Amino acid sequence: MSRAMVAAGAAGALFGAGLALAGMTDPRRILGFLDIAGDFDPTLAWVLASALLVSAVGQRWVLRRARPSCATRFQLPAARGVDLRLVLGAALFGIGWGWAGYCPGPAIAGLAVGSREALWFVPAMLAGFWLHDRAVR
Amino acid sequence: MTLPWAAVAGGAVIGAAAVVLLATTGRVAGISGIAAGSVRAAPGERGWRWAFLLGLLAAAGLVLWWQAAPGQAPRALLRDALPAWQLVGAGLLVGFGTRLGNGCTSGHGVCGLARGSKRSLLAVLVFMACAMLTTFLIRHGGGLA
Secondary structure, three states: OOHHHHHHHHHHHHHHHHHHHOOOOOHHHHHHHHOOOOOOOOHHHHHHHHHHHHHHHHHHHHOOOOOOOOOOOOOOOOOOOOOHHHHHHHHHHHHHHHHHOOOHHHHHHHHOOOOHHHHHHHHHHHHHHHHHHHHOO | OOOOHHHHHHHHHHHHHHHHHHHHHOOOOOHHHHHHHHHHOOHHHOHHHHHHHHHHHHHHHHHHHHHOOOOOOHHHHOOOOOOHHHHHHHHHHHHHHHHHOOOOHHHHHHHHHHHOOHHHHHHHHHHHHHHHHHHHHHHHOOOOO
């Protein structure tokens, strides 16, 4: 196993632990945030603000280096401009997220404990990936 | 005011995950992209994605198991209420939409916003607005029967 795989496994473990620790694996917390007209639950805002702070400072610090420690170069998204695909894709994702309360990370995390909802949602999400690749070149 | 410490600590750990992945593999910690690439990317590009996903599963499972009360199944902490057709419908939308828009809450939210990407800022505004509107219509606008 390469060093990159060990590092990616550690990063994934941090990600999964953070999601569960923050309560973000339960879609009721997510919908509690999204439901601004109901019994508003601000948890997600705290999670995102805290993640953004660490990520902003950390990424800035990391990107000052010439290259990552286990790869030859940084591979950041190359696209710069705003287009219809970005807006349409974000809109469809938002509708699905607001419907069931799952974005990809928490849905995959639910598989770890055999959540019935995740066992339906994740295969459908993978089918959505596949449909996109079939429909859009 | 008391801070919700579990949320703040959990968020910081998620942010740290993105920093670790960037510092080591040079990649953005976007879950939709990593999950899609785990089956679609060139064979040599799949390993780190599987390692990331397995780490995510293992750690989330461990924390949920630790959070569960004695004798309680960890999955009892999560919701189990939505009918299958709704989970499938929402899953299809999330899968298709995150590929078309090149990212989800993690890639655009945690990573892109933090790098100051204009594309990510627009994506986050659009998906937050659409999600809030959808939740509103379902909970206060008659719902899905």
